[in-house]
Amino acid sequence: MATIKTHDLDLSTLKAFENAAAGHEGVLSDPSGELLIKPCTAAEIDFYQQTLQDHSDFAELMPTFMGTLQLGAPTQAVDPTISHELLETAQDQKDKRLHGAKLATDTAIVLENLEHGFKHANVLDLKLGARLYPEGTAAEKAERLEKVASHTTSASLNFRIAGMKVWNGKTMDVYNKFYGRQFTAENVKDGFSTFFSGLQAGLGRDDAAELLETIEAEIAKVRHALERLESRMFSASLLIVYEGDSGALETKAPTLGEVKQSEEDEEDEEEPPIAFQVKMIDFAHAAWTPGEGKDENVIVGLKNIEKQMDVLISRFVD
Numbered sequence: 001m002a003t004i005k006t007h008d009l010d011l012s013t014l015k016a017f018e019n020a021a022a023g024h025e026g027v028l029s030d031p032s033g034e035l036l037i038k039p040c041t042a043a044e045i046d047f048y049q050q051t052l053q054d055h056s057d058f059a060e061l062m063p064t065f066m067g068t069l070q071l072g073a074p075t076q077a078v079d080p081t082i083s084h085e086l087l088e089t090a091q092d093q094k095d096k097r098l099h100g101a102k103l104a105t106d107t108a109i110v111l112e113n114l115e116h117g118f119k120h121a122n123v124l125d126l127k128l129g130a131r132l133y134p135e136g137t138a139a140e141k142a143e144r145l146e147k148v149a150s151h152t153t154s155a156s157l158n159f160r161i162a163g164m165k166v167w168n169g170k171t172m173d174v175y176n177k178f179y180g181r182q183f184t185a186e187n188v189k190d191g192f193s194t195f196f197s198g199l200q201a202g203l204g205r206d207d208a209a210e211l212l213e214t215i216e217a218e219i220a221k222v223r224h225a226l227e228r229l230e231s232r233m234f235s236a237s238l239l240i241v242y243e244g245d246s247g248a249l250e251t252k253a254p255t256l257g258e259v260k261q262s263e264e265d266e267e268d269e270e271e272p273p274i275a276f277q278v279k280m281i282d283f284a285h286a287a288w289t290p291g292e293g294k295d296e297n298v299i300v301g302l303k304n305i306e307k308q309m310d311v312l313i314s315r316f317v318d
Contacts, residue, residue: 028108034116037069040109040284047283048109054288058225061280064112114241114281117274120167122244124195125237125281127162127180128301130155132235134285145235148181156185158301162237164195167244192308195240202246207253209316211275215240216309218278223302231295234285238305242276249275 028037048065051058059065115121132145132154152160161180166173175194183191199208219238226233243249252275 029113032116034113035066036063036111036113037108038111040068040107042107043287044284045107045109047286047288050288055229058229061222061225062283063114063279063281066110066112069108069110114239114277114279118241118243118245119248120172120244121241122164122166122195122198124164124240125162126159126240126301126305127154127235127237128159129234129236129297130158130300131297134232134234134287152181153183153185153188157188157304158297159238159305161188161191164191166195167198169201169246172244189308189311192312196242196312198242198244198246198249202243202249203253205316209313211242211253212309212313212316215242215276215278216306216313218276219302219306219309222278222280223299223306226299226302227294229294230289230292232285232287232289232292233280233283233295233298235282236280236286236298237282238302239277239279239281241278243274 027039029035030037045068048062051062052065115123130149132149133142137145149155154160161175161183163177163180164175166175175191180191196212199211202208203211219240222238243252252273
């Protein structure tokens with residue numbers, strides 16, 4: 001992602017971010033759509049900062065972290081590189097809620113918008129883990145989360161579909177959290193088929209298989225990183241984004257094989273067109289935990305997501 005300079009932003013307005021597949025209300029975006037301003041807890045800020053300091057390789061598997069804002073106090077910016085004018089605009093827009101229950105905080109993180117650069121972004125939010133809460137969670141909330149997990153694929157597969165958006169050629173079909181809760185381990189493949197249905201319209205069989213294989217490789221990269229590290233990432237998600245516009249996808253897909261070469265070419269200043277994104281998101285209950293071993297709760301979920309990708313790929317190569 002190109003470096004964002006605050007003096008290049010139109011700071012007169014921020015707007016409610018209306019394109020989230022899942023998550024809490026209160027998320028804002030800047031006028032360009034490149035940045036998200038997301039209400040968060042102090043623990044999530046600490047996780048981003050510690051990751052940048054101690055686990056830079058894993059930071060590449062997360063949205064780019066730009067800094068923080070205090071939405072309730074326009075005169076105080078935690079990160080001095082974020083303009084006070086941007087902060088004041090965020091305060092003006094903070095009551096425009098479009099998604100779920102707002103976090104009880106006026107602190108926000110400024111992140112790369114993973115949907116930026118797509119004509120029509122198809123977005124899949126996969127909530128990871130069979131257990132979704134850390135030690136110390138209030139009993140009432142823990143009980144509620146246990147109930148949700150036990151009645152969904154969270155319990156059987158260590159992941160569930162938390163929400164998704166799919167471009168149907170004319171409008172965006174939106175699937176909320178209740179859509180994902182209906183699946184079982186046996187039929188969750190149908191949710192993946194719905195999400196990736198646009199590939200059939202936009203690409204030939206070989207290119208579709210290549211895109212799916214590339215996305216699966218990125219999922220495996222996340223899993224391999226977590227298998228090397230010691231962490232607990234309760235209620236984190238894997239976000240998969242790909243181009244939903246068939247014409248744009250047809251243009252972008254042939255460049256998949258060129259991405260690695262482009263990254264290695266230090267003199268190449270142009271970024272390749274974006275066909276997809278795969279990132280870990282939502283770290284309100286995440287922590288690096290030296291001495292406690294790897295996070296099997298999340299790793300098992302990633303393995304099962306890879307299996308679902310294998311099922312899809314087999315349809316294009318058989």
